[in-house]
Amino acid sequence: MRKLYPLLASSLLSISWSADAQVQPLRVQAGRIISGTAPLARPMPQQAGPVARTSALAWSSAASLLAPRAQHAVEVLNGKIYLWAGYDGSVAMSGSQVYDIATNVWSVGTPYPFAVRGHAHAVGNNGLLYSFSGSNGAVVPNNCYSFNPATSVWTAIAPIPTPVWESRAVTGTDGRIYVFGGEGSPTITQIYNPTTDTWTTGASMPGDALGSVAVRDANNLLHVIAGFNRNYSAVNTHYVYNPTTNTWTTAAALPAARAQAAGVLGANNKIYVMGGKSDGGNLSGSFNTTYVYDLATNTWSTDTNLPTTLGETKAVSSGTALFVVAGTGNGSAQSVVYQSGVTAEVTATSWTGAISTDWSDADNWSNDVPTTTTAVTIPAGRPRYPVLTTGTYTAGALTLASGGALTQSGGTLSLTGNFSNAGTFTATGGTLALTGSASQTLGGSSTTSLWNLSVGASGTSLSGPASVQRLLTLNGNLTTSSQPFMLLSGPALTAMVVNSGGIVVGTAAMQRYIDPSLNAGLGYRHYSSPVQGTTVADLATSGFTPVVNPDYNTAPNPGATRPFPTVYGYDEARLTSASALTQAFEFGYFSPAALSNALNPGRGYTVNIAASEKVALMGTLNNGTVPVGALSRGSQANAGWQLLGNPYPAPLDWNAARTGLPTGVQDAIYVYKSADQYNGSYQSYVNGVGTLPGGLIPAMQGFFLRVSQNVPSFSFQNAWRATSYQNPTFNRATADARPLVQLDLVDARGTHEPTFVYFEAGATADFDSHFDAGKLANSTGLNLSSEAAGQQLAVNGLPVLTAGPVSVALAVGVPTTGTYVLEAAVLANLASTAVYLHDAETGQRVNLHQQPRYSFTASNAALISGRFSLSFGPLGPLATTAGALAARVQAYPNPAHSQLTIVRPAGGTASATLLNAVGQVVRTVALPTAQTTLDVADLPAGLYLVRVVVNGEAVTKRLVVE
Template sequence: MKNYFLFILASLAALVCPQAGSAQVAPALGTAARFALFTAVGAVSNTGPTFINGDFGTNAGAFTGFPPGVVNGSIRIADTYSTQAATDVQTAYGYMSTIPCVIPLAVYGGTPAVTLAPGSYCVGASTTLAGTLILDGGGNPNAKFFLRVSGAFTTGANSVVLTQNGATPANVYWQIGGMVTLGQNSVMRGTLLVDGAINMIEGATLIGRGLSRSGAITMDSNTALVVPVATSTSWLGTSFGAGTTNWFTASNWSNGVPTSQLDAVVPANATPYPIIASGNALVNSLTIDTGASLTMTGGTLNVKAGVSNSGNFSATAGTTTLSGTATQIIGGTGSTQFWSLSITNPAGVLQRSAVSIHGVLAPTSGNLTTNGHILTLLSDAAGTALVNNAGTGTVNGAVTVQRFIAAGNAGTGYHHYSSPVSGSTVADLTTTDFSPEISQASVYNTSATPATTTPFPTVFGYDQSRLATTTNNLLAFDKGFVAPTSLTTPLVIGQGYAVNLSRTSVVDFVGSLTTGNQTVTMTRNSVMTPNASEAGWQLLGNPYPSPLDYSLVAASDRAGLDAAIYVYASSGPYVGAYRAYANGIGGNSVLPIAQGFFARVSSGQTTGTLIFRNKHRLTTSNSTAFQRKAPDTRPLVELELRASNGATDLLYAYAQTGATLGFDTQFDARKLLNPSGLNLVSVATTGETLAIDGRPVFTAATLLPLTLGVPAAGTYSLAATTLRSLPDNLDPLLTDATTGQTVNLRLQSAYTFSVSSAQATGMLKGRFTLGFTARTALAATPALTIAEVTLYPNPAHDAFTVQVPAVAGATQLHVDLLNILGQAVRRQDVAMSASGARLAVDATGLAPGLYILRLQIGAATLAKRVVIQ
């Protein structure tokens, strides 16, 4: 009676104080895991219709009784598998001995039933399990039970071991230090690691494994079922798992980290939810329940079966790969946003829910079929999604391709778009803060004074043939702009459109992704008057859902066209600048997704053909910017015309073998005048104004006449922003015929000048030239030192004076006053006379503190500290 009372107390303690059984690592069974019954040393015998589900064998001993017994697996006798299994059973048995006995018991089971929570239990002597033993997982699918017996173990007739509330036979482990006898019609659950014989009396059932390191196995019309191999593993969160977000932590999952054979389930209420930050995650199928989430911030996730997401799948980096062999499904009711998605399944992938992608969509060796569901290629300040077309797969069905305007293309203004899908219309240009205004398109298109049209259209295509028939009061080039008259007007593949909308707008193009060769045929009306000089311009556009590198467009792909292209960078509603690119010089050759651009049918040609090809496309993520620069190693002078409001325009002069002093269709770029009114050009000997001017070579005889236009009277500057690979014996010179000054651009990179009201009414011709002279040895000119610069008073209050002595060859002094963050708070340019320069620096309104005065005189850059009080 006393012993029974102690047993009840122990059982109650087990229920009230359940042990952290899920935290204890289970014994590694190795090869023994495939066996339902196995003995390392001992005979195996059977009578009657015994059924074994799993392998059955011995590593040393006789084997009889099959048939009449049936083994739904392999019989293994002294083979490679059984030899390894013998070692693995010995190891697992020894491991069980290291698990502490947390709760000692007198017996297992009883009447009424005894219930145990997850944990480690032991009976210190031979024992019999009578009645019922319930192993309760408490709702934890990872709950583990470790049950030890220090001697023989017998289950009484009709006794039962049950698992419930998440507990499974796969997580129940017995260590038995003697013979095991399973009584008549009894039901046993778990893996038995036995140091002795295993005797199953008629009708006994083992749902688990019977593994002996030494002893015979005797059976009589029994059933032995190996513990089912886990097919799925569930995320546990804080309640039952390790409580971290690491996908690769085994204790975060009910059956270990997912594998290619193991489905992954992320249930609700299992926070914190998993994150893949790095590494290579692998899973058979992936299920995310309502309210649950999976986040990728890096790494890869390889899925062999389907994705069912009813929660939230989000990514800020990383790649998800669908690599099965049968058609894979992306389904569920949740939000599924991949960063990059790669398809390497020849059977393809089928959508059954909405999907969005922020990085690269790569149908490498299988198709993605949208199946009538939304597929969105996202675009925002973080980047723009693209399609990598290098593989053999395609995307079938309608796709939404977004285009966000980068911050570099500031303000509301005319941005040049093109559609990367077929089937898109003018209506697709509608955004959350913009609707195309074309109600008066017909009026605009036929008006003699189009600029007075109200409301003014906000969408335009370009038709150069209008220059021959239109008699409105616009400039010749602008006559080609024509507004569509219907929202259902198709956006033609390969054509560009000027759209006046905010840079914060995100345009959605909806249709089938464009791929393969796209041929655009263009014309040039060379006999029209009086606008013949502006003939042949075409507003085109990148037709693909990926960036296009125009430098890969061969001459044969642009028959009858000049080599140059022109991208418009808006800086306001009606102002901006055209950035030219030709022959690797100027603006970047990369045309991002949905980027429109101008090109031109060459003089003397009546038609031209541009063939866009898949091989022109880029296959990796690219900047969101509509315009970028690329380096070049040929001799180059890049001049920038600057206005006080920050507006700029660029001219490129470079040396190119085969170039002439006239206009070269393959080396030069004509000047498209900027709506801002700020323009800088060189003039070819044949009269063309150029934005990119290729010369055969730079010598002391090279002279480029410059023409510039400014929008108003005021102060402007010309700066050499790039001097690259110039001959060592030449210095570039900028000459101002109005002031008589000549600036060596190696010694003084910027020159400031004034333009009067009378001069601002048209283009300034003949005032500036760019030339070269034999380089002066710098060693003959003494260097200016900071000690020679006078600054007073210091400390200063509202102003201070700077006195700089003369510097040979320098005609300009540039001054920056920098705060402690390195930000320029004051800037001045002063002409240097034969006696030097003296200037006053205004410090009114500056916060008290330490400042740095930086001076640029010729080739010298000096700095002096100033204290403002």
């Protein structure tokens, strides 16, 4: 309350007035005392009707605050009462206190960012606390903040458009927060959207409101009751706002004028208004009265008075308990806390299905359509059962009896009580939202499989097996209570978790479906664990048993190891210069020592498994920072590669991750895609473009990245997770038949800046909004684009290639002078087309099929136009260079059994040498023709290298003999 301080008040009493003097009323604005007439008259109080008397409440004292407080914020969340800021009767405070309802203990919380009092506050539907504006006694700031109880961090949000003191805030069921009235703009409605962090304005209130009570009822109507008018006199008005229609109405007036009272909705769906003051001065007394508003009858009654008078006070409701927390009384700030239980109002109704499957038709129920306080039963033996399609459906507790059925294909089923399922619940869409003010239970003898599940801030415990098909949103904790809980995965959907203030407490399992479209059989799939406490053995399915063999790691011929492992990790430190075998990238793979070895979160594992197998990993779901440890870089040419994995039960957004990578971790990531049992390809993604769709790494997906130096520590961050539903496909690359070039500009640090050129029917050489993307310059100064019709393009779609040559101009931007590389990272569907890079400054014309990397020097830090271009045309004979030879020599089948066929370019002389795993020559043979078949039946099973020399040029292939 803006108070008249004692020193000033006593001086006012000593003023001598003349007979002609006109006495001006005193007003308090922004913490200052001002005399003068108010600009507008206050609205007249509404006429209150007769008041009935009840004595249902029984107040008792709870633990007192650590320090007195008034004009403070108080909210309840997950069994704790949070109090922040306010004042001690004279100066504004920033301190915070937290009350544990279960233990009746107060503790010190995270201070608010600045001292303030009379600020509006609310609990968001996302499990965060919100605080808006207020006053520090001198100014009314527009600062607003959110608080995350999980991290104990205050975060600045969009400032309120109109700063206000003693406004009141309420969260609607739509998730928006409505801020009503306040000093300076007492009729304003300001609406905050936490999802978009933006403000809008709603319809103005019919009259003034500051220091009011604001409450949302069970029907999502928002009540603004009593408070001050702009003359700082208390009123008894009662306005009701409908967020859906943005309209105001009036309801029964409070029996007496009150301001800065405590108000709350009880578990019995009645509004309680307690204490309060009559005006804004410190000489006015506070009250201990309790008024109760019955929503059903639009009438007020009185109830048991508070043990002491309190103004500038606040209240919250938790379960069936009401708490009135501190305030002012007897001329000073108080630290008292009072609590009382209320009897929850419960009505009951049973499904009859007499008319249809429409939940919202009263004729299908024994006692009207359910509300948030209705106990609902869906029994067996009904002619029809409810189907939920669109909109919001409400109930208190819901019991689905054995033989009963409930189908949900859309909409939201919002329950404030428990969901007991002994029947058949079928979800093909929609959301089950658990929104009770106390902890709820979910489950029963039947498995409850939900499409989307939203757990409210009060939390939920399982009382039976349950699963989620699509999205689990945790505004509070979901406690599994040793019940089976599964995040499902299938051809159309894979479940994901959004931790929005809550976590899964206890054991959960997550499935991972494999898309079979590219390889339905056995193949290497890269996995990672979304849980803690799982092992290699847990990769087993009904049709797959993992095999490990530590002998593989030290065998001179690892390919001959029996049994041959089917699960591998990767360690780049295994690479040495001892032989060609130990220098190869593949030598980094190792077998875990035992099936009991942990699947370490954040690390990747490759598993040779069929696409028909669905792995499910069980443990504690990962959330928050997941440490991986150090990432090493050896001295070998293939050193520095790391097989990591998404550690979260949600897709990983590499667009978010790449901005927070530690020094030495290169941006590019590579996701392996199986083509057959032993072979495959990599999707790459860097700098927001590439072949990994959207830069999203699916849950349970392993991937490679590379470090350019030793990295002491690497951790995955929660901020890298997708927070809205995404379903990137596991182990599947998008099949694309279009000819395409991805050309990368690479600086000395290894930063890649790509541009794309592709060919498709319907595209033109001009800019086409359906085929092209304009180039947005990077602030780093490293930019690469193609040019069309005078525009720079990041993606350039051109007409289908014909016989004639096509030339594409490039624009290159560099931040500093130095040496750079243009690299053909992808040449897709261009096997019969020559692709040349032309440097007009040096005159060099590079065939990118033969030489995919071209180094050049930039002598000035600027946009270089007219120097580089790409050209496309018919492919002529290729020279037998090492790069081209590697693409034209084949050795198959691989693995080989009795015979091996080697294909090489025709003409000239050629030979092949087989070396074993330790580099010993096993056999050397001539290759007289373009195709030669060798007998390898007598060779021991194992890993070999095939060295093919054509006209003096050599290429080496890896071969497995079984």
